[in-house]
Amino acid sequence: xxxxxxxxxxxxxxxxxxxxxxxxxxGGGVLTEPVRADVRLGLExxxxxxxxxxxxxxxxxxxxxxxxxxxxxxxxxxxxxxxxLRYQPRFTWYDENTDLDFTGHxxxxxxxxxxxxxxxxxLDTRFVRSEEENxxxxxxxxxxxxPYTNFFSSLTGxxxxxxxxxxxxxxSGEDLDYDEESLSQDGREYEGRINGxxxxxxxxxxxxxxxxxxxxxxxxxxYDVFNGVVGGERGIDRQRRLFARLGFSTTSxxxxxxxxxxxxxxxxxxxxxxxxxxxxxxxxxxxxxDADTEIYPSLVAxxxxxxxxxxxxxxxxFTSGYEEEFLESENPGFNTYALxxxxxxxxLTQDWxxxxxxxxxxxxxxxxxxxxxxRKDLSLVVGGGIEYxxxxxxxxxxxxxxRARESEDNTFEYKENRVLMTLNLFTL
Numbered sequence: 448x449x450x451x452x453x454x455x456x457x458x459x460x461x462x463x464x465x466x467x468x469x470x471x472x473x474g475g476g477v478l479t480e481p482v483r484a485d486v487r488l489g490l491e492x493x494x495x496x497x498x499x500x501x502x503x504x505x506x507x508x509x510x511x512x513x514x515x516x517x518x519x520x521x522x523x524x525x526x527x528x529x530x531x532l533r534y535q536p537r538f539t540w541y542d543e544n545t546d547l548d549f550t551g552h553x554x555x556x557x558x559x560x561x562x563x564x565x566x567x568x569x570l571d572t573r574f575v576r577s578e579e580e581n582x583x584x585x586x587x588x589x590x591x592x593x594p595y596t597n598f599f600s601s602l603t604g605x606x607x608x609x610x611x612x613x614x615x616x617x618x619s620g621e622d623l624d625y626d627e628e629s630l631s632q633d634g635r636e637y638e639g640r641i642n643g644x645x646x647x648x649x650x651x652x653x654x655x656x657x658x659x660x661x662x663x664x665x666x667x668x669x670y671d672v673f674n675g676v677v678g679g680e681r682g683i684d685r686q687r688r689l690f691a692r693l694g695f696s697t698t699s700x701x702x703x704x705x706x707x708x709x710x711x712x713x714x715x716x717x718x719x720x721x722x723x724x725x726x727x728x729x730x731x732x733x734x735x736x737d738a739d740t741e742i743y744p745s746l747v748a749x750x751x752x753x754x755x756x757x758x759x760x761x762x763x764x765f766t767s768g769y770e771e772e773f774l775e776s777e778n779p780g781f782n783t784y785a786l787x788x789x790x791x792x793x794x795l796t797q798d799w800x801x802x803x804x805x806x807x808x809x810x811x812x813x814x815x816x817x818x819x820x821x822r823k824d825l826s827l828v829v830g831g832g833i834e835y836x837x838x839x840x841x842x843x844x845x846x847x848x849x850r851a852r853e854s855e856d857n858t859f860e861y862k863e864n865r866v867l868m869t870l871n872l873f874t875l
Contacts (some may be wrong), residue, residue: 451822452858455499464559465707469652475568484496484521484522484523484524485520485521485522485523486519486520486521486522487519487520487792487873487874487875488514488517488518488519488520488873488874489517489518489519489520489872489873489874490516490517490518490745490871490872490873491514491515491516491517491518491535491869491871491872492514492516492869492870492871493512493513493514493867493868493869493870494511494512494513494514494687494867494868495511495512495513495514495866495867495868496509496510496511496865496866497509497510497512497863497864497865498863498864498865499861499862499863499864500544500547500590500592501590501591501592502590502861502863503814503861504857504858504859504860504861508752510541510542510543510544511541511542511543512538512539512540512541512542513539513540513542514537514538514539515537515759516535516536516537516588517535517536517543517749518534518535519532519533519535520532520533521533521616525560526561527560527561527562528558528559529557529558529560530556530557530558530835531555531557531558531559532555532556532557533553533554533555534552534553534554534555535550535552535553535554536550536551536552536553537550537552537553537558537577538550538728539551539578539579546665547578547592549577549578549594550677551575551576551577551578551579551594552574552575552576552577553573553575553577554574554761555571555572555573555574556570556571556572556573557569557570557571558570559734565606565607565608566604566605566606566607567604567605568602568603568604569602569603569604570600570601570602571599571600571601571603572599572600572601573597573598573599574596574597574598575597575598576594576595576596576597576598577594577595577597577800578592578593578594578595579592579755583802591629591630591631592710593625593626593629594625594626594627595623595624595625596621596622596623596624597620597622597624598621598622599620599621599622600619600621601617601618601619601620602617602618602619603615603616603617604616604617608645608653609646610646611644611646611652612644612645612646612652613643613644614641614642614643615641615643616639616640616642617638617639617658618638618639619637619638619639619657620635620636620637621635621636621637621774622634622635623635623774623775623865626671629685630670630777631775631776631777632664632776633664633665634662634663634664634665634773634774634776635662635774636660636661636662636708636774636778636828637658637660637662638658638659638661638741639658639659639660640655640656640658641655641657641658642654642655642656642657643655643822645689645730645811647679649682650681650682650683650684650685650688651680651681651682652679652680652682652688653679653680654676654677654678654679654680654690654692655675655676655677655678655680656675656676657674657675657676657677657679658673658674658856659671659673659798659866660672660673660773662700662773662774664776668700668701668702669700669702670698670699670700670702670703670773671698671699671700672696672697672771672773673696673697673698674694674695674696674708674771675694675695675696676692676693676694676695677692677693677753678691678692678693678712679691680716684803686717686718686719687714687715687716687717688716688717689713689714689715690712690713690714690716690727690778691711691712691713692711692712692713692714692727692872693709693710693711693712694708694709694710694711694712694747694840695707695708695709695710696708696771698771698773698780698815700783702776703737703773703780703815703816703817704735704737704738704814704815704816704817705735705736706733706734706735706736706781706813707732707734708731708732708733708769708781709727709731709732709736709862710730710731710732710745710747711729711730712727712728712729712747713727713728713729714727714728714747716724716737720850721752721753721754721755722750722751722752722753723747723749723750723751724748724750724751725748725749725750726746726748726749726750727746727747727748728744728745728746729744729745729747730742730743730744730745731743731744731745731769731783731844733781733813735813735814735815738814745768745769745783746767746768747767747768748765748766748767748768749766749768750763750764750766750767751763751764752764757773758793758794758795759791759792759793759794760791760792761789761790761791762789762791763787763788763789764786764787764788764789764790765785765786765787765788766784766785766786767783767784767785767786768783768784769781769782769783769784770782770784776795777808778816779812779813779816779819779822780812780813780815780816781812781813781815782810782811782812782813783810783811784808784809784811785808785809785811786806786807786808787803787806787807787808788804788805788806788807789803789805789806790802790803790804791803792804798835798836798875799833799834799835799836800834800836801831801832801833801834802831802832802833802834803826803830803831803832804828804829804830804831804848805829806826806827806829807825807826807827808824808826809824809825809826809828810823810824810825810826811823812824819855820856821855822854822855822856822859823854824852824853824854824855824856824859825852825853825854826850826851826852826853827849827850827851827852828848828849829847829848829849830846830847830848831846831847832844832845832846832847833845838857838873839875840873840874840875841870841871841872841873842870842871843866843867843868843869843870843871844870844871845866845867845868845869846865846866846867846868846869847864847865847866847867848863848864848865848867849862849864850862850863850865851862851863
């Protein structure tokens with residue numbers, strides 16, 4: 448099949464330069480005499496054993512992987528602007544699957560500052576050339592380990608209009624380019640969002656978060672997504688508030704089935720010293736073209752609890768709701784999910800530290816792609832690590848991770864064991 452390539456005359460190639468220009472133009476006067484500049488250099492080396500490189504359900508492939516990754520971090524503090532730059536090439540060798548040997552690159556640039564006392568801007572730009580990180584980005588699919596290139600840039604603005612009041616926006620663009628041997632199609636997406644929180648009375652607020660995204664694949668099929676949440680809050684006191692919200696979305700295009708959603712919720716939100724919570728219950732209406740409308744209970748939650756002591760900390764997280772992901776052409780798209788995670792760190796001595804992770808996630812994917820069926824997944828991640836401070840500028844770490852997924856479509860099931868030893872040398 449012929450693969451079509453878009454030329455550089457696409458007018459949207461100016462999205463990222465325009466974001467940079469906006470930061471400089473709106474932040475006039477921030478580039479005055481520098482206050483502080485810091486540069487750190489480092490070298491990270493790794494040896495990994497993996498017993499299921501491609502996350503296959505039955506035909507598992509194991510290998511030993513070696514990586515060398517020098518890195519540089521530069522931070523410059525101006526009077527009203529902070530600039531952070533990080534670059535890390537990564538050289539990867541496989542002991543048996545030598546055809547997968549690869550040189551990758553990671554680069555991040557963050558510019559953040561105050562245009563005025565109440566107006567903040569931040570530009571975040573990321574470039575990734577890799578053959579491994581797609582396993583983390585698109586964990587709903589299997590792993591090909593074929594190279595891909597990802598470029599992302601976003602401009603975020605926040606205006607504090609009063610006590611507990613604000614207006615904000617996000618403008619972003621992202622490009623995903625796969626290796627020619629990949630069955631996945633390249634994707635490109637542009638998104639804009641506005642949000643706000645406005646006081647009606649002392650403890651009562653109106654809130655909104657509305658966005659629009661448009662994207663295209665290399666076969667010239669497109670998609671458009673309009674979604675958001677509007678609502679109101681009634682304060683019980685300064686730490687607790689009741690809310691009513693209405694979530695909605697409209698998704699259309701010629702690559703997937705069109706659908707609309709409505710998600711009315713009522714709930715409670717608040718914060719304490721070691722607890723933040725935002726929990727709403729209601730129902731979700733899912734109306735897909737040429738299919739019966741579905742209505743089922745909905746729980747949208749974000750709860751974070753922490754417990755710390757002199758030598759360590761435990762963080763418990765619970766989130767649930769729904770997601771809409773389309774940039775990657777093989778991504779299932781709309782899904783509802785629930786996730787529970789526990790992480791912990793503990794300092795055994797001044798030089799020895801350990802950590803642990805446990806995560807359980809359930810996903811229910813709706814049938815919004817041709818010839819695809821609804822499917823439900825249950826994913827588990829458990830792991831732990833121990834770290835030793837060899838000297839002031841050197842850390843060695845040993846990690847073990849087990850991942851598994853059960854699915855109604857057994858082609859997406861897998862089990863994986865991963866052992867990773869890392870040595871990181873750096874300047875202070």
